[in-house]
Amino acid sequence: MIKNKTILITGGAGFIGSIMAETLFKENKITVLDNFSGGNLKNLSPFKDHVKIIEGDIRREETFEKLKDDFDLVIHFAANSDVRSGSTDTKSDMEINVIGTHNLLEYMRKRDVKDLIFSSTSTVYGEASIIPTPENYGPELPISLYGASKLANEGFIWSYFHYYGIKPTIFRFANIVGRNSTHGVIHDFIIKLKKDPQNLEILGDGRQEKSYMHVDDCVDAMIHIYERNKSGDVVNLGNDQRTSVTRIANVVVEKMGLKNVKFHYTGGIDGRGWAGDIKIAQLSIEKMKAYGWNNRYDSDQSVVRATEEIVGQMK
Ligand SMILES: NC(=O)c1ccc[n+]([C@@H]2O[C@H](COP(=O)([O-])OP(=O)(O)OC[C@H]3O[C@@H](n4cnc5c(N)ncnc54)[C@H](O)[C@@H]3O)[C@@H](O)[C@H]2O)c1
Numbered sequence: 001m002i003k004n005k006t007i008l009i010t011g012g013a014g015f016i017g018s019i020m021a022e023t024l025f026k027e028n029k030i031t032v033l034d035n036f037s038g039g040n041l042k043n044l045s046p047f048k049d050h051v052k053i054i055e056g057d058i059r060r061e062e063t064f065e066k067l068k069d070d071f072d073l074v075i076h077f078a079a080n081s082d083v084r085s086g087s088t089d090t091k092s093d094m095e096i097n098v099i100g101t102h103n104l105l106e107y108m109r110k111r112d113v114k115d116l117i118f119s120s121t122s123t124v125y126g127e128a129s130i131i132p133t134p135e136n137y138g139p140e141l142p143i144s145l146y147g148a149s150k151l152a153n154e155g156f157i158w159s160y161f162h163y164y165g166i167k168p169t170i171f172r173f174a175n176i177v178g179r180n181s182t183h184g185v186i187h188d189f190i191i192k193l194k195k196d197p198q199n200l201e202i203l204g205d206g207r208q209e210k211s212y213m214h215v216d217d218c219v220d221a222m223i224h225i226y227e228r229n230k231s232g233d234v235v236n237l238g239n240d241q242r243t244s245v246t247r248i249a250n251v252v253v254e255k256m257g258l259k260n261v262k263f264h265y266t267g268g269i270d271g272r273g274w275a276g277d278i279k280i281a282q283l284s285i286e287k288m289k290a291y292g293w294n295n296r297y298d299s300d301q302s303v304v305r306a307t308e309e310i311v312g313q314m315k
Pocket of ligand 1: 010011012013014015016017033034035036037038039040056057058059076077078079080081096100119120121122172173174175176177181182
């Protein structure tokens, strides 16, 4: 467990960031930096008096002047986390993810902060020909602006490591699911079914298969691996199995207590949900296991648990 550190969590009011803050606040001094574009103060409310909360936008260099502590570690989650948005909004991934992360790295360089945990993504691999995809797969050819921006982030981070000794622990997440989430397939289905409990529109052909990891497992694995990473590393986090979109639709229908829901598949582009959607995604998690960490929930169990939590929160 990470202990007695002064930690900055960017995007700490968001889905994964808030669970990380909740996990670390008792043993560490936590500052959350967030512009609340996607995050919510509600996620921090059970422990808000025990963390410093700073509202600010990482796109602006001045934001970092608000940070007065000497941080031992930065855990960087703040980002445009919506993979889909890039097909219509071509600026956010560049401005928030690329410029925002560069601003953070400059702040770390100037203030001599030497330790960084970064939340990257399976989308850096693009349409990988090797599945499960290992960390050394290449060339990495992203098919979304989001994936491209995270790959650029990784490049900048490694360069700052080599120039200035900022040690990176980079995690490439599969699909992380659970309470406090604000978007993603489970969320979309619940919202649609609340509007119309008889019919469910499913983007694509429903046969897209991805590997899902519960947020409690994700945060636990991040802490475990960070503590054992001595000289900078990039590690996939995911599961050994995949869950199809239709299977998720069935779980959501069941957990919402609905019956006889008609599924309407859009067909999408070549079965994909949207341009930039990857049809089959599964990461190799051999390196994660070599660090001595194993999942508590498999992919289907992660989806079931997350659906129960999200349905409960959206009541
Ligand atoms: N959830 C997943 O399945 C998944 C998968 C791969 C990678 N990731 C990455 O993990 C990180 C966390 O994802 P999440 O699912 O918790 O997303 P999220 O949207 O819930 O969290 C992102 C947080 O960043 C904040 N933010 C956005 N723009 C900001 C800005 N300009 N300045 C300051 N704060 C800003 C938002 O308000 C939000 O609280 C992101 O970097 C995301 O790209 C997530």
